[in-house]
Amino acid sequence: MGARLQSFGDGQGAGRLRRALGYARANRPRFVADLQSLIRFASVSAQPSHSGDMANCAAWLARHLREIGLERVTIDRTGGQAIVRAEWRRAEPGAPTVLIYGHYDVQPAEPLDDWRTPPFDPIIRGDDLHGRGASDDKGQMFAHVKAIESWLKTAGALPVNLICLFEGEEEIGSPHLSAYLTSNRGGLAADCAIVSDMQIPAPDRPAITYSLRGGLSVELQTRGQKRELHSGVFGGAVHNPVQALCEIIARLHDGHGRIAIPGFYRDVREWDAGERAGMREAGPSDAAMLREAGATHGWGEPGYTLYERTTIRPALTVCGVSGGYNGPGVKAAIPARALAKLNFRLAPDQDPAVAERLFRDYIARVTPPGVQTRVRTVMRVKPASLDRAHPGVRAAARAYRRAFGAPAVFLRSGGTIPVVGLLQEILGAPVVLMGFGLPGDRIHGPNEKFSLSNFHKGVETSIGFLAEMGAPRAAPRLYHSFSPVAERRPRS
Amino acid sequence: MGARLQSFGDGQGAGRLRRALGYARANRPRFVADLQSLIRFASVSAQPSHSGDMANCAAWLARHLREIGLERVTIDRTGGQAIVRAEWRRAEPGAPTVLIYGHYDVQPAEPLDDWRTPPFDPIIRGDDLHGRGASDDKGQMFAHVKAIESWLKTAGALPVNLICLFEGEEEIGSPHLSAYLTSNRGGLAADCAIVSDMQIPAPDRPAITYSLRGGLSVELQTRGQKRELHSGVFGGAVHNPVQALCEIIARLHDGHGRIAIPGFYRDVREWDAGERAGMREAGPSDAAMLREAGATHGWGEPGYTLYERTTIRPALTVCGVSGGYNGPGVKAAIPARALAKLNFRLAPDQDPAVAERLFRDYIARVTPPGVQTRVRTVMRVKPASLDRAHPGVRAAARAYRRAFGAPAVFLRSGGTIPVVGLLQEILGAPVVLMGFGLPGDRIHGPNEKFSLSNFHKGVETSIGFLAEMGAPRAAPRLYHSFSPVAERRPRS
Numbered sequence: 001m002g003a004r005l006q007s008f009g010d011g012q013g014a015g016r017l018r019r020a021l022g023y024a025r026a027n028r029p030r031f032v033a034d035l036q037s038l039i040r041f042a043s044v045s046a047q048p049s050h051s052g053d054m055a056n057c058a059a060w061l062a063r064h065l066r067e068i069g070l071e072r073v074t075i076d077r078t079g080g081q082a083i084v085r086a087e088w089r090r091a092e093p094g095a096p097t098v099l100i101y102g103h104y105d106v107q108p109a110e111p112l113d114d115w116r117t118p119p120f121d122p123i124i125r126g127d128d129l130h131g132r133g134a135s136d137d138k139g140q141m142f143a144h145v146k147a148i149e150s151w152l153k154t155a156g157a158l159p160v161n162l163i164c165l166f167e168g169e170e171e172i173g174s175p176h177l178s179a180y181l182t183s184n185r186g187g188l189a190a191d192c193a194i195v196s197d198m199q200i201p202a203p204d205r206p207a208i209t210y211s212l213r214g215g216l217s218v219e220l221q222t223r224g225q226k227r228e229l230h231s232g233v234f235g236g237a238v239h240n241p242v243q244a245l246c247e248i249i250a251r252l253h254d255g256h257g258r259i260a261i262p263g264f265y266r267d268v269r270e271w272d273a274g275e276r277a278g279m280r281e282a283g284p285s286d287a288a289m290l291r292e293a294g295a296t297h298g299w300g301e302p303g304y305t306l307y308e309r310t311t312i313r314p315a316l317t318v319c320g321v322s323g324g325y326n327g328p329g330v331k332a333a334i335p336a337r338a339l340a341k342l343n344f345r346l347a348p349d350q351d352p353a354v355a356e357r358l359f360r361d362y363i364a365r366v367t368p369p370g371v372q373t374r375v376r377t378v379m380r381v382k383p384a385s386l387d388r389a390h391p392g393v394r395a396a397a398r399a400y401r402r403a404f405g406a407p408a409v410f411l412r413s414g415g416t417i418p419v420v421g422l423l424q425e426i427l428g429a430p431v432v433l434m435g436f437g438l439p440g441d442r443i444h445g446p447n448e449k450f451s452l453s454n455f456h457k458g459v460e461t462s463i464g465f466l467a468e469m470g471a472p473r474a475a476p477r478l479y480h481s482f483s484p485v486a487e488r489r490p491r492s
Numbered sequence: 493m494g495a496r497l498q499s500f501g502d503g504q505g506a507g508r509l510r511r512a513l514g515y516a517r518a519n520r521p522r523f524v525a526d527l528q529s530l531i532r533f534a535s536v537s538a539q540p541s542h543s544g545d546m547a548n549c550a551a552w553l554a555r556h557l558r559e560i561g562l563e564r565v566t567i568d569r570t571g572g573q574a575i576v577r578a579e580w581r582r583a584e585p586g587a588p589t590v591l592i593y594g595h596y597d598v599q600p601a602e603p604l605d606d607w608r609t610p611p612f613d614p615i616i617r618g619d620d621l622h623g624r625g626a627s628d629d630k631g632q633m634f635a636h637v638k639a640i641e642s643w644l645k646t647a648g649a650l651p652v653n654l655i656c657l658f659e660g661e662e663e664i665g666s667p668h669l670s671a672y673l674t675s676n677r678g679g680l681a682a683d684c685a686i687v688s689d690m691q692i693p694a695p696d697r698p699a700i701t702y703s704l705r706g707g708l709s710v711e712l713q714t715r716g717q718k719r720e721l722h723s724g725v726f727g728g729a730v731h732n733p734v735q736a737l738c739e740i741i742a743r744l745h746d747g748h749g750r751i752a753i754p755g756f757y758r759d760v761r762e763w764d765a766g767e768r769a770g771m772r773e774a775g776p777s778d779a780a781m782l783r784e785a786g787a788t789h790g791w792g793e794p795g796y797t798l799y800e801r802t803t804i805r806p807a808l809t810v811c812g813v814s815g816g817y818n819g820p821g822v823k824a825a826i827p828a829r830a831l832a833k834l835n836f837r838l839a840p841d842q843d844p845a846v847a848e849r850l851f852r853d854y855i856a857r858v859t860p861p862g863v864q865t866r867v868r869t870v871m872r873v874k875p876a877s878l879d880r881a882h883p884g885v886r887a888a889a890r891a892y893r894r895a896f897g898a899p900a901v902f903l904r905s906g907g908t909i910p911v912v913g914l915l916q917e918i919l920g921a922p923v924v925l926m927g928f929g930l931p932g933d934r935i936h937g938p939n940e941k942f943s944l945s946n947f948h949k950g951v952e953t954s955i956g957f958l959a960e961m962g963a964p965r966a967a968p969r970l971y972h973s974f975s976p977v978a979e980r981r982p983r984s
Contacts, residue, residue, distance in 0.1 A: 046821030108823050114719065172821045199725075213724060217822045225787040227606065228937035232705060232907030233691075235837045236749075236807030237781060237798040239791035243745070243810045249735060250742035257728075289729060295717040297862030299731035306729040315728030317826050318735045324812030325833065329538030329664045330709045330870055331600055332835045332908075333936045334809050341817065343824045345727045370789030378822055415724030416824075444825045445720035 017467045019154040024146065024459045031146045031459065032129065032452060034064070038104070038138050039122040039131040045081050045105035045172045054168055057104050058082045061166060068145065069152035070164065076184075078176035081105060081168030088152070088162045095470050097161040099190035099429060101419055102141025103170035103197065106133035107444045114446035127452050134450035136443035140196040140436045141166060143458030150463055159470020163190055167419065170197070173217065173379035174418045181426040190429045192392045192469065195420060196458065198413050198435035199443075201284060203453060206400040206408040206461075208393055209433035211311065214346030214383035215416035216355050219376040220245070220363065221339045222323075228333040235334065239370040242323035245338040248373070249318055251366050252342075257300040259316050261362045267354065268347045271312055282409040283307040284439070292439040310414035314355075315345045341378075345414060352380035381418040386431065392469075396432045399464035403457045434461065509959045511646040516638065516951045523638045523951065524621065524944060526556070530596070530630050531614040531623040537573050537597035537664045546660055549596050550574045553658060560637065561644035562656065568676075570668035573597060573660030580644070580654045587962055589653040591682035591921060593911055594633025595662035595689065598625035599936045606938035619944050626942035628935035632688040632928045633658060635950030642955055651962020655682055659911065662689070665709065665871035666910045673918040682921045684884045684961065687912060688950065690905050690927035691935075693776060695945060698892035698900040698953075700885055701925035703803065706838030706875035707908035708847050711868040712737070712855065713831050714815075720825040727826065731862040734815035737830040740865070743858050744808055744834075749792040751808050753854045759846065760839045763804055774901040775799040776931070784931040802906035806847075807837045833870075837906060844872035873910040878923065884961075888924045891956035895949045926953065 024031070041057030044050040058075050061084045066073045070086035084104065109119035109132045117123045122131030129139065144164075151158050165188065169175055181188060200207040224241035254260045271279075286298055289306040300309045309315065323338025325331035344355055360375050367373040386393070388410050400408040413433075420431045436458035442448045516523070533549030536542040550567050553576045558565045562578035576596065601611035601624045609615045614623035621631065636656075643650050657680065661667055673680060692699040714733035721730065746752045763771075778790055781798040792801045801807065815830025817823035836847055852867050859865045878885065880902050892900040905925075912923045928950035934940045 046823065047819060107825075108817065108819060108821075110817060110819065110823075111720075114828070215724075215824075217824070225785050227786060227934060227939070228603075229785055230907065230936045231807070231809035231811060231835050232707075232802075232837055232905065233931075233935075234781075234785050234802060235809040235835070235906060236792045236801040236805055237790060238785050238787040239789065240810055242813050243741060246738035246741035246810065246813065247745075249738035253735070289726075293717050293721055293726050293730050294719060295730040295862060297731065298729060299860075299862055300728045309728040310724075310726060313728055315723070317723035317727040317824070318732055318738065318816065319723060319823055319825060320816030320818040320827065321734050321738065321830065322814045322818040324810065325600065325602060326812040326814040326831070327539060327600060327602065330833070330835070331538065331602075331811060331936070332707075332709070332809070333599075333811060335812065336606075338813070339818070341822070343723050343727070343822070345724055368791075370787060370791055413724070414727060415722065439725075442719060443725075444722040444823070447719070 013159070013467060013471060016155040017463065020150040020463045021460055023154045024150040024456070024463060028456055032124070032455070035129065035139060035142050035455065036122040038142060039133055040120055042109070042120045043105050043133070043168065044108050045169050046108050054081050054105065058084050058168060061104055065145065065164060068149035070148065076180070078180050080176045083168065083180060084166040086164040088158050091158055091161045091470065095160050096191035097163065097189065098466065098469055099163040099165060099188060099193040099427070100144045101165050101167070101193055101195045101423065102144065103137045103167040104141070105168045105171050106136065106138070107171050111446065116447055124452070128449040129452055129455070130447060130449045132448050134448050135437040135441035136448065137170065137197045139450035139455055140458065143196065143436055143455055144194070144462045146459045147462030147466060150459065151466060159466050163188060170419065173381065174422070177419060178422050178426065181422055185426060188427055190427060193423045193427070193429040193431045194434055194465070195417060195431055196434045196436055197417055198415060198433055199437035199439055199441065200435050201409065201411070201439065203438065203451065204404065204406045206404040206406060207411045207435060208396055208400070208408050209413045209435060210386045210388050210410050211348060211412035212384045212417050212420055213311065213414050214350055214352050215379060215381040216344040216346060216352045216377070217379040218342050218356070218359065219339060219378060220248070220342060221337060221374045222248070223337045223372045224334070224370065225336060228336050231332045231334050238334065239368060240334045241371055242335050242338040244368055244371040245321065245323060245340055248363065248366055249321070249340060252316055256302050259314060261358050263358050264314065264355065267350050268314060269312070269349045276308065279307060279311070279412065280305065282411055311412035312347055314347045314350060317343045319343050345416065346383050348383045348385055350383060352382060356380065381416050382421050384417070384420040384424070386433065390430060392430055392432050395468040396434050396465055399461045399468055402464050403460035434465070505651070505959060505963060508647045509955065512642040512955050513952055515646045516642040516948070516955060520948055524616070524947070527621065527631060527634050527947065528614040530634060531625055532612055534612045535597050535625070535660065536600050537661050538600050546573050546597065550576050550660060553596055557637065557656060560641035562640065568672070570672050572668045575660065575672060576658040578656040580650050583650055583653045583962065587652050588683035589655065589681065590958065590961055591655040591657060591680060591685040591919070592636045593657050593659070593685055593687045593915065594636065595629045595659040596633065597660045597663050598628065598630070599663050603938065608939055616944070620941040621944055621947070622939060622941045624940050626940055627929040627933035628940065629662065629689045631942035631947055632950065635688065635928055635947055636686065636954045638951045639954030639958060642951065643958060651958050655680060662911065665873065666914070669911060670914050670918065673914055677918065680919055682919060685915045685919070685921040685923045686926055686957070687909060687923055688926045688928055689909055690907065690925055691929035691931055691933065692927050693901065693903070693931065695930065695943065696896065696898045698896040698898060699903045699927060700888055700892070700900050701905045701927060702878045702880045702902050703840060703904035704876045704909055704912055705803065705906050706842060706844050707871060707873040708836040708838060708844045708869070709871040710834050710848070710851065711831060711870060712740070712834060713829060713866045713868070714740070715829045715864045716826070716862065717828060720828050723824045723826050730826065731860060732826045733863055734827050734830040736860055736863040737813065737815060737832055740855065740858055741810055741813070741832060748794050751806060753850050755850050756806065756847065759842050760806060761804070761841045768800065771799060771803070771904065772797065774903055803904035804839055806839045806842060809835045811835050837908065838875050840875045840877055842875060844874060848872065873908050874913050876909070876912040876916070878925065882922060884922055884924050887960040888926050888957055891953045891960055894956050895952035926957070
């Protein structure tokens with residue numbers, strides 16, 4: 001605090017900010033205990049067996065938001081998992097409205113055997129809180145909840161009008177969010193939205209994500225003869241849908257790690273040297289990425305760094321494959337069918353609908369005689385890009401610098417956050433991506449964890465960001481030009 | 493009966509045979525009911541969860557053998573599933589000893605959803621008895637049990653000394669049979685062994701199998717980085733063990749369906765035109781095999797009929813593959829490992845140990861950087877060949893002709909029956925393969941069934957075979973030259 005604090009508020013504002021920060025520091029152990037309670041719910045949106053956990057988690061979260069002083073807290077039905085929504089609308093006249101998006105659902109915890117501690121029994125080891133969802137996204141979402149609490153329990157008010165929108169279907173592609181946002185467009189109008197569901201490169205390198213890859217998830221099924229066949233009687237005489245699936249998957253990449261689907265790279269932008277140099281400076285080195293992955297070798301498209309391969313280039317991941325007998329011992333049969341789950345990540349400017357059509361055409365072409373293939377599309381998300389020069393982004397950068405003691409870098413992410421495009425398109429709200437995760441958090445994998453230092457810095461960043469957004473003098477400059485801005489086009 | 497019956501016994505023998513056959517015909521409904529009781533045990537040797545069913549099945553079978561009049565019935569421990577053994581040693585002096593081998597274990601019933609009726613609740617529809625193991629091998633084994641009962645309940649004696657050896661681990665490669673045979677070599681000495689665990693081409697075409705393929709079952713595991721990785725953060729930058737496994741599997745065959753492992757065909761015999769013409773005459777046409785498989789297209793090595801591809805040529809079947817997340821919805825992660833279950837069928841003269849070495853060498857060579865592979869050998873079985881001119885085989889042919897009303901053809905099988913080689917090698921007993929199954933029995937697959945007509949004809953074939961073997965005049969001709977004879981070598 002001090003010099004920077006003076007720049008965004010009057011004397012009264014600075015005092016209030018100091019008290020909110022003091023409250024957050026004094027209550028750190030309880031904040032962590034509350035977060036542990038939230039992680040205990042096995043809120044796995046992908047698995048119907050966890051629907052009770054989903055409902056219990058939403059109920060707990062709603063009650064918690066009421067307890068910290070938010071108003072009009074509701075558990076809103078959708079066609080799928082509920083959305084938890086809360087508001088606070090009593091800011092001073094002229095104050096902007098900020099929408100905070102988070103998601104309380106988590107990835108499946110499987111394979112369970114690979115967890116050193118139970119995924120839904122959050123445990124602190126050193127500076128880390130271990131558990132499914134600790135980083136993605138319960139811990140990051142909760143940093144904002146505790147920032148709100150810190151303001152409301154000290155100043156009795158927030159510097160801005162506020163909407164919390166906590167989704168339960170992010171990990172399955174937010175299938176009902178679009179309809180929800182559309183039919184609640186009026187009540188959700190905001191000057192700016194915040195999403196904290198990504199990582200920063202290191203504890204001393206806070207970052208603002210300005211680019212996300214798109215996504216396309218498909219299931220590819222192969223079928224052969226109607227029933228399993230004895231591999232002695234028929235082995236060598238009829239095709240095998242498991243083998244055929246493997247052969248088709250093998251033809252999805254060329255020998256160099258490039259996606260082999262004809263036309264797939266047509267819309268992938270070639271970036272100019274300036275952008276790539278900036279990425280090299282701000283982003284992780286190949287060595288750092290390999291270290292983080294625990295991998296010995298890089299793989300993929302030649303001519304690009306690993307950071308580039310995961311951000312400005314598309315990727316195709318075989319997330320799962322299954323077919324035939326996989327139990328103990330031997331079952332000597334030619335299976336009747338097999339299934340693969342594939343996940344494309346799409347570079348900026350790629351359209352998931354186009355990618356899907358190219359994929360379907362290619363599969364039809366490489367399907368061998370005697371085998372049938374079927375493609376089912378599970379999820380389509382457009383890539384998203386944000387203007388780094390945006391005043392809201394700059395406010396976030398100042399809040400980051402104060403809480404983390406270091407300037408924020410600007411990064412591209414290889415991930416996909418469907419809500420970003422939806423918030424921008426449907427609500428017209430510019431989205432600031434403010435991550436608190438770290439590269440070693442193992443999100444989506446076993447032994448997910450979240451740095452408690454980052455959690456607490458996240459709370460302080462959010463406290464500061466709300467102050468920045470509510471500072472009367474800063475407001476006109478900050479908001480009146482706020483709208484999604486197209487990313488700068490390259491020269492070529 | 494009549495003309496043929498006179499050829500193998502004296503008048504008393506013919507009368508006894510007539511009474512045994514009459515008993516079998518009069519008791520058909522009860523024979524079927526007894527077989528249903530046997531099928532009700534879910535004796536799946538591959539799945540530890542069924543170990544109780546295995547034990548109960550063995551106990552029921554032993555009790556049943558005692559009830560029909562066999563002696564010295566024991567349930568013999570092995571390192572795995574028990575062997576049920578029974579004897580009858582009171583034949584006239586000079587009578588030979590016949591060993592009847594069968595197995596009471598069955599293949600796993602999965603995928604359960606594909607069964608129209610529960611696999612272990614045997615149901616009769618038309619002429620068929622439906623249930624797991626109905627054909628492989630409970631029904632075929634039981635035909636001999638009921639033949640023995642028919643002799644003992646009418647003549648009060650058998651025409652031969654007899655040993656029943658009913659195994660519980662055939663479907664998992666008979667891992668303990670070799671040790672059992674070796675340490676019980678003395679008590680199991682026999683002049684001839686019978687195995688009924690194969691099919692005949694059609695109800696009016698009984699067949700004697702004179703060639704079996706060998707087998708090699710392996711598990712191939714791929715591993716990448718230690719843990720699953722987020723496919724957004726790392727997709728495109730590190731290799732994926734599921735994708736790598738698919739790519740390796742794709743390289744196991746060339747584009748024409750030939751196994752692509754260097755040297756794999758070196759020991760595969762090229763048969764002369766005479767043998768191949770005989771096979772074309774006796775064996776099924778391509779169209780018949782496709783019909784039986786329910787397949788629209790053949791597949792595999794060019795230059796050979798489907799029957800040849802499945803008997804005198806090797807085959808490699810991908811029986812199962814699994815890796816990554818295969819539950820509902822999407823899990824966007826790069827998996828840490830994957831597993832395939834592969835089953836080789838080896839042509840006559842191929843050595844499973846050699847095939848295994850070639851496979852391991854090839855896998856090591858095609859494993860890409862950043863991925864580790866591991867091969868685990870689960871089962872190795874040598875191919876087996878029998879002399880068609882053998883007198884015991886000819887006795888079986890006569891018994892078949894009488895029961896089925898048609899001459900027996902001589903066939904090669906693409907399957908693998910480990911016990912055949914073991915019985916020949918360890919006990920020195922020539923093995924006659926006497927199948928009662930039909931091509932449409934769907935063994936190893938869902939909705940397995942067994943023709944009740946064939947079951948009853950099988951009982952009568954066995955009754956007649958025992959008579960042939962016990963006929964005093966025939967005995968010297970039949971047995972004294974009995975020993976495994978190497979298959980005729982081709983000219984080239």
